[in-house]
Amino acid sequence: MVVIRSNRETLEEYFGLDWKENIYEFSRIIGFSFEPQVEDDIKIELNPDRPDLYSIASLFNCFQIYKTGKMRNGKIFLKKENISVHAARTRPYFVVFMTDGLKDDNSHNILNQDFLEYSDRVSESVGKSRSKFAIGAHDLSAIRGKIVYGPVDANEVITTYDGMKGKISELLTEHEKGIKYQLLQNNKEVVGVSDESGIISVPPFFNSYRTRVTSRTERMLVDITATSQQGLDLGFRLMAGYFLSKGINISLPERYSSYENNLSLNKIKISSEIIKNIVGIKVNEDTMLRTLAKMGIKYNERYCSIPIGRVDIMGEVDIIEDFIKGYGIENIHEGVLENNFIGKENRINHASNVLRELMVGLGFQEVKNFVLSDSIDLDQFFQINNPKSSDFSRIRQDLLSSLIRAVERNRAQPFPQTLFEVGDCIRDNGTQETSLGCIMSGKSVSYDTIKGVLDALLRALNVRLSEIRPTKNDHFINGRSGNIIFSENNSLSNFLGEVHPFLLEKFNIPFPTVYLELSLGSILTNSN
Template sequence: MPTVNVKKYDLERLVNMPLDDKFIEDKFPMMGVEVEEIREEEGEKLISFSVNPNRPDYLSVEGLARGFRGFIGIDPGMSKYDVEKSDVKLYVENVKTRPYIAMALIKGIVIDNYVLESIINLQEKLHWVIGRDRKKVAIGIHDFDKVKPPFYYKEVDNISFVPLGYNEEMSAEEILEKHEKGIKYRHLIKGKYPIILDSEGNVLSFPPIINSELTRVTERTRNLLIDVTGTDKVAVEKTLNILVTALAERKYSKIHSVEVIGKEREIYPKLKEETIVVNPDYINKILGTKLQPGIMINYLRRAKLDAVFSENKLIVYIPPYRVDIFSEVDIAEEIAIAYGYDKFKGVYPEIATIGELDKLEKRCDFIREIMIGLGFYEVINLILTNEKVLFEKMKLKGDYIEVLKPASIEHRILRTSILPLIMETLKINEHKELPIKIFEIGDCVILDGNRVREIKKIAGAIMSNETNYSEIKSHVEALLRELRIDYEIDRYDHPSFIKGRCAKIIKDKRVIGYFGEIDPEVLTNFDLEFPVSAFELLIE
């Protein structure tokens, strides 16, 4: 989970009260934020908080202080933010690589070391948690007084400016080849270069790579211009909301709008709250409580939400910086947190039963015994992976389920197959003595029409100098024989296997698996130096 380092003095001035270390350690975990440590550093106390990725509004000291004020009851209810109209405009041309942009102004902010550090840290945390390392969303924060509106967002063939942290001009092409950020993120640029300019042709930003040194934010900055670009409109808008509302928590800060003119005219930021209608009986059923609607509203206000009770329903108002509330279940969770998890007591079931393993799990245990008897070692991988491993390296294409808010870009989709992860495990263990014989039994998630279905599969592989089609076939047939499955074997052309050295397993006229020798191109994709034979089978 992301770690947010906060200066205790800054947290106290935002909460507007002194905070004892023990009080911090006791209370913050109750609102879902773990305190990793409180330590002395350079003459002042530093607190490290571990924040769940589903709460990006907690990725700054401002957001943490806002939530804490509500949780302890000194500032309950939804925070309201006024947006003052400005005459600043942004004109958007046809930007294909990153088509969406939102922009806003923060005027009157007083920036010191604490504020400057918080801005930089929040920007980087949002790049990771929402932006998927800038692929989905990238943020630019500028000194507004150093540029002149209106602004222009366009794609160009090339342009030169002084990038942030440098003192000499570089072309966009040179930045991608020589600048640290350019080298790291140049894979996100395809074709022309997206650029944000002011009315005099000054470059503000080269998203998602680097800002201009011209608009560097310092302690002398009083007015901030914030741009958020990306490939997902909702993510862009929500990221801007989190940024401007966090900065508006600072003394004297005022949010000002920017008109973005492209295919449509839109005014940013969009700080309109959303609503969810909840049945109080549902909340009580989920939580096992007997709370009255009025009490629920009080707990929701401690969660920095607002609600009214009308016609036997709770109408809950969600602030614009919350991106994690979608349904009644989420509202129940907010009430549970404010109510206090320590107050929930376990309830014994009224009917005594004796538990036993599910039939499918018993079958899986039996298969494990067979595979171990055949000389294989069991491995366990995560059900989460990425498109490169699951499809690209295996020379495959297919549909998959994507995780909405992944903790890592390497683990962002649910696997549909186990074999690619077995190949990765072989790579990790290639220094071991040959032959290597491994298998895994686990869950896969597939799309079955309009339905998402979870299935059990087994995959196994042998890596050695002498492994071949006949060897893996003998192991697969031994497994099928022990499982007493009536099956047929027929020739099969699978992209991941050598043509003519692969077969499919058929039961009741349905393909339930396949085996064979892995294609040399797939071996190269996984950086494997030895032949591999493998199989994958559906467990019914």
């Protein structure tokens, strides 16, 4: 949960004299916690899925849209470049934009302080304490000439936004922001945003005093730095969305025209038929338009235009959820599901449970492994783009990699070892398949040993074996391995054999090892 702290005067200024009732009513619709007991320290706890609401002004803006159905949409304009971006290892991704006038047309309140608090709150939560992305805000009237981003000299002297002066290297160890975010410091490189008069920002730590945002600031320059393109896009959408949702235009350098193009494609298809099928109510086009408008979503000819700051909306289901909130959950009546079927166990799950019982009866011990791993010792892995962790950066294509790792980890245990796993893999053609894999390692195991296990399984499952077709596989001994062929639905993942000595040496396994893998899809097709 993200907590916004405020007081009675501020909330009354935005939401009126009935601020308690208004906020409480809205909290039940959107879904957040509101505690007004102590009026000089009022807490509003928001769910992590709505970072576009992480400020009082943004919350009030959403409340106004809900009440009136009227949206204020700022526009994005492109301007000729006056910016230079140099390679930066520490935070290689950078974007900057400028705003028009910042006065709120309705309440005539300056949004500066609210935006500063919003950007800090978002950087701490969604930005993962500024490690994912960080925001810099500047008074545009104080900017001189060309903007430059890239590595800067750590010995340069600057004055921070709060008046502390010194070399950058000293400020990184003495300033409160430098101390707070010391884990983000890179001793080999310091990056900065500069204009022709000097450094205006040292992300992700502090901005300069010269360009600080004050109550008199009318136009801002906002810079966003990130450690990934995904983080940069997320930061831009939230920061730009803050202004655009309040009817404030922003300007982008032409080099970032892709952002403007991407916004025009951010549409999701929805229709009254889909609403009827999911929610169970009949609505016409006019009701769709008015209801979604209350939630800040434009609807036109079965397509919804998604506001740039609504990073929580990813598909049709999210649109339907907002429709229900706008329509009123109390207006949707309970009904009885109309069906003419009786639920039963999934065939794959049933086959998995049967195979587990058979394998345990044959003396094998079950193990469970992750479908994702960091293993690069075998070729049977797909690389994952932009993984959350290097520990889970590859996806397995068969169960051999997981089971041979399990034997390696248990070398200190007595041999022979007999292990099995029922799990999912992604095959070469990109399809997901559930398979049974079993491995045996010991002094006396051989091809005949694992062939005996196969025969016992097929007899119990009443599956007829057509042939074992010899095949060449670098992980198995040539001539002592092959593909298992049934009468129907044969998969390349049906195979068995003796593991090659070079693989045993790589995994430090001291005894001969044999392996068997069967596709559950093949078993189900051929079993009675």
